[in-house]
Amino acid sequence: MHEADAHLSDWTLDLLAEGSLSHAERTQAEAHLRACAPCAGELDAARAVMAALSSLPRFEPSPRFAEAVMARVVLQPAAAPAEARVRRWLPRTVRGWMAMGVLSVAPMASMAALLAWLLSHPLVSPGALLGMSGRWVRDTGWSLLARGAEALVRSGVWQWAADTFRGVGTLSPQQLAAAALVLAIAVPASGWAMARLLRTPMGGMTHAH
């Protein structure tokens, strides 16, 4: 701002018209304006220009504008809702539903027939059948586990892993076994997830009319 006897600068008048001066600067400028008609006139002119600019209308584009834009927009692929994801796995035709029903019921019917035949034998009771089944599941489980462990040792992977972790010296064999189990589950699961992801169409969907 200029000295009291000089006119206000264009910059000061501009800030004053816009209301951007500090309180002290505004007080000083207003004191000058009360005694200076030319500066007061310049301030009025600056305010009038701002008011005129702010009252300028906005223009409307042509009525076909929005459709012309949307015709060229490639929409992002929509995220499939949960229901749609489930529906993708369900049959879409009556024949499909029948095939799915047969495939679902056939194993259960076979098992029911086998159970009925076994229970029809005078020496077989439900308790004995249940105990036998439990033992079979347990034996089969241990057998598979033993075979898996043997295959792991034979393949050298166990030795490699043990050497690696022994070098680190932080994990016990039990922990290594646990980690191997986690990996055995996680790796196929990751592969399955990746395959599902790659099957999902990645390209955008063009807006169509």
Add this chain to the structure above:
Amino acid sequence: MNPTPPSDHELVVRAQQGSEAAYRELLGRYQRPVFSLVYRMVRDREQAEDLSQETFVRVFNNIDRYDPKYKFSSWIFKIATNLTIDAMRKKEPRTVSLDGSRYAETSDEIEATTITVESGDENPEELLVAKELGESIEQAIGRLRPEYRTAILLRHVEGREYQEIAEVMGLPLGTVKTYIHRARNELRGTLAHLRV
């Protein structure tokens, strides 16, 4: 009671998820501001439509690249001004028209590119004064340098803050303030003969 309308940011997120309605809502919010800015820059309705369309297509087809650090309005105005200034640079004027577009050479082109201002005032005398003032301002804006014009239109017609204008124009804040100050001074000088 009407629900609060979604913010621009919320609409962008929905658009990123594939909602066509969100794109259309953003288009409805910004088509007039963007078109008005571009039209006042190029002063040619057909070219302004093309440039505005291109702005929206670029923004919408790159919606996944939107940086939420900045306002959506800053992003769309930035693309609009960049496209417009590039188009104006490619089409250097051979003659200068005081009424219509700087690029208009024939009387038909001048007439076609002159921005006319409508007024809702019913008093014929006031209507005439308002129309004369409006058209004088439009012409005065048309004579400003493109950078000054962009800055003053964003500030006064679109009501944007200085900081946002600096982001849109990719200029330091001080430069933007200087541009706007000089543009106002030029307009004041140009319009001194009118009762503004």
